[in-house]
Amino acid sequence: MASTDPISPTSSEAEVKPLFPGFADELTDISDPFNTESYDVRMLLKTEKKWPTSVPLYTLSRHSQARDRTEKGVALLDSIPDVVGHTIRNAHALSFRQASFTFNEDIKDLNLLLTNVLTIATPHNNGDAVYLLDPDVYRAFRGKLATRQKIAAEAIWEYGYNTLTIPSWLADITIAFNANDFELYALHFRIAIEEFLFVLDDCYDWITHKVKHQLDQNLIAERDNARNNLRASPTPHPQRPTPRQTTPLRDNATPAPQNYGINWGSIRHAATGEPEDLPCSFRDIPSQRAAELLGHSSFPFEPRLNRSHGFSQTGQGSFRTNAYMPKAPFPNRQNFSNDANPANDDRGGEHGEHSARMQEQDAPIPPHIPNNRFNRSMSTMADVHFDTKLKMSDVLTWDGNGDTIVNWLLKVNDLSLWSRSVFDELGRIVPKRLTGEVERWYYSLPFPYRIQLEQNWGLLRKAIMDYYMNRPWWxxxxxxxxxxxxxxxxxxxxxxxxxxxxxxxxxxxxxxxxxxxxxxxxxxxxxxxxxxxxxxxxxxxxxxxxxxxxxxxxxxxxxxxxxxxxxxxxxxxxxxxERRSYIPSTSSHARLIGASKSPLPPPPFPKDDSNIT
Structure with a gap:
């Protein structure tokens, strides 16, 4: 006897039930747009239309039907090169982390733009409604993208993305399309936007607000070999040079996309009349203290002085301009020591050991390691030294008080500078040091979101600052x-x-x-x-x-x-x-009645109670 799956629908139900309610089962070729002269602007109404393909591209792996529909749409778009100009199959999709954290607000704005559209109350001649973008939402969204492009302008230039432009809608935004054509145009716009954001994240670090630097392993090997040869040479080492203030290197930076060659912005300009670039008046960081909390400076590096402290920064890195140590593991102590070889020391004996110690003290710090507290731990130390082991109790507690959040964040930031491992582990330790209101808030967050925040201190710090240090707080x-x-x-x-x-x-x-x-x-x-x-x-x-x-x-x-x-x-x-909260107690003395002799003489006559006057 054949068993049937009680969950699977019958064949008749599968034929009746559409794959995408309210939409056609399959996408078709693009048709002619709707005649804009046949409707009045006052006839436009706002509506919410959740297109089957209008979802973040990384979610398609969990929905086979939406993935097949997207593949069909890409094939239809790829078949009209005169409109698209280049293939879109090689475009990059944002990952879960990029879409959910790095560009979370941008993806939300994109979803709002593509789903909250304008429609015409009077249907088309053949009975189908037509749709078009909201011009105000479209211009505001492109303005935010222009701001991001302005922030990452230096990184874009260093990586060679000189032709990178902001994606535009394939057609005039005042033209209306039927549901099939609008979904295809929306799919193309989403792919172009995710490719644009992917390139920005590839060359710019949006957590530390620094340019991502990639290292050539061959050049690093040549540098290490040259340093080893110099260390083995008996020639005295020169005076330790002052390291340059550089951006932390990203050894594991995401490789540059090899297939990028799409000039999305040059396909067709939107009829907005707005320039591509916005005035560079955007302030991502509101103050110097906020820049210090985030681990970077909000203003360009100025060698003349530090605005908040006043001393010169020339040749000496400020703690405000370094987020944390690079991810490269710390070298062992012997890698940077210059212990003299007894075979090469002509003097030998005690003088040779003294020379070896002097050369070890004068050995230059490798230029790829900043001159901060990290290379103090790598430098030569005496046998007696401080115990720098950290415990959970070293992380101060915080109860959600807005008046103390700045000092608390600064102290936790100071702990995070000890090493990369400390920076990562603080993401898991700090939530256990939260008390009161902030503890209830944190554990009210969804569990997957908390797992993402606890990857490192940078992500957790940003979430705390976004929630407590909002605009009213500032x-x-x-x-x-x-x-x-x-x-x-x-x-x-x-x-x-x-x-x-x-x-x-x-x-x-x-x-x-x-x-x-x-x-x-x-x-x-x-x-x-x-x-x-x-x-x-x-x-x-x-x-x-x-x-x-x-x-x-x-x-x-x-x-x-x-x-x-x-x-x-x-x-x-x-x-x-006078500042003490208590009042010193004073001692008082009370005498009992009759405990002391009266200074007056005794009465001359005895008391007579019978005599009443």
Whole structure:
């Protein structure tokens, strides 16, 4: 007896049920567009049309029917080279990570553009409705793509994608098409957009906002051989050179696409009348402190000074411009030591060992390793050294307080700079150090999304900042920074140095200021009498200004009307005592009645209670 599958439908049901409800089972060749003169603009209505092929391309692997329909559409588009210009079979599709994290907002906007379309209330002559794009949504979407292209302009030029242009709709956006033709045009536009975003991600790192650099293994081998030969030479090594400030190298960067040759933007220009490039006024990072939280700088590298700290950056990398160490494993200590060979040492004995130690100390650091805390761990150390093992308790806890999120992120960032493994492991450790409100928020996220965030600290940090450091939070920080004054309510006992630290931290969090602007803002919140002691024109950097405040702090405190004495240390001690949250207890003494002798003499006559007056 033959068994039947209870889940599979019968043959009659399979024939009646369409593959894609509301759409034709198969795509056909493109027909003539609808005559635009036969309808009025006021007849257009917005509608949501979820086309079977209007899905991210990486999802087609899970839907065989949609994949077959997409293959059919690609074949139809490929058969009209006069319209497309090049084959689209070699275009690259975005991966799950690229579509869900790197370009999540772009994919959402693309889905909104292709599914929320305009339709005509009066059907076509043959009874079919016609559809066209929403011009406003289309222009806004291309504007966002132009912004991304502007940000990655340097990377595009370095990788040779000079002909890369923003994809356009194949036809005039004011022309209406039937459902079959519109779905084909939408499929082509999605393929072109994903290819465009794939190229941007191939040459630009959107997490660290740096150009991806690929390494030629043959050149690396030649460099290593030359360094080994130089290390084996008895010639004294020159003085250690100062490493250049370079972008971290990406050894495992995604290889450049070999089949890219499609100039999507030159197929046919959209009738928008807008230029391809937008003004470069887009600020991806709102302030210097935000750039520090993300591990990179929001402004171009300037060798003259660091805007927030004031000291020169020439030849010395700032911690704000390095996200983390490259992914290459750290070399062993002996790879960079210059231990002298006893056979090559003519002096031998104690002098030879001393020479070997001197050469080991003067050995230059390889140029591909930045001069930061990482090569301190690789440099030659004495036998006695600090124990740098990290524990989970070394990661500070955070309860979701918006006033402490900046300091907490900075401290976790400092831990992530120890090594690449620490940077990755913090993605799994930090969620276990969340408490209170932020802990409930994090574990309310979907489990697959949390797995993606816990890959490294960079992804988790971005999710926390996107949720808690939103636009209202930034606006609140700007208001606080503008309104902060010396010894305002809640800080009535602060010293001038403490006021500068508090004010400068708020300004650096909310704004991207030059040192001169920072000094001006600090003085605007200080008493007017400070200008008699501090001359702003004499301070070139913020560090010099902070040192000047500390140097003249006794004079600035004497300008306070509450300052009564001449001893500054005693005044500061009194301030510290007044800041204490408790009041010192005082001992009181009470005497019992009759416990002491009365100073008055005894009465001359005894008491007579019978005598009542």
């Amino acid at each position: 606006e609140h920080q700007k208001d606080k920074a503008h309104g902060a004054t010396y010894r305002e309510q809640g800080f009535t006992r602060e010293t001038p140095s403490q006021y500068y630290i508090r004010k400068s931290e708020m300004l650096n969090t909310a704004f991207d200021l030059l040192d001169s602007e920072l000094i001006t803002q600090v003085m605007n919140g200080a008493p007017t009498a400070w200008s008699t002691v501090l001359t702003m024109q004499l301070y070139q950097t913020a560090v010099e200004f902070q040192s000047g405040i500390r140097y003249h702090e006794d004079q600035l405190l004497r300008l306070d009307p509450n300052f009564k004495g001449r001893n500054l240390n005693a005044y500061e001690t009194r301030l510290m005592q």
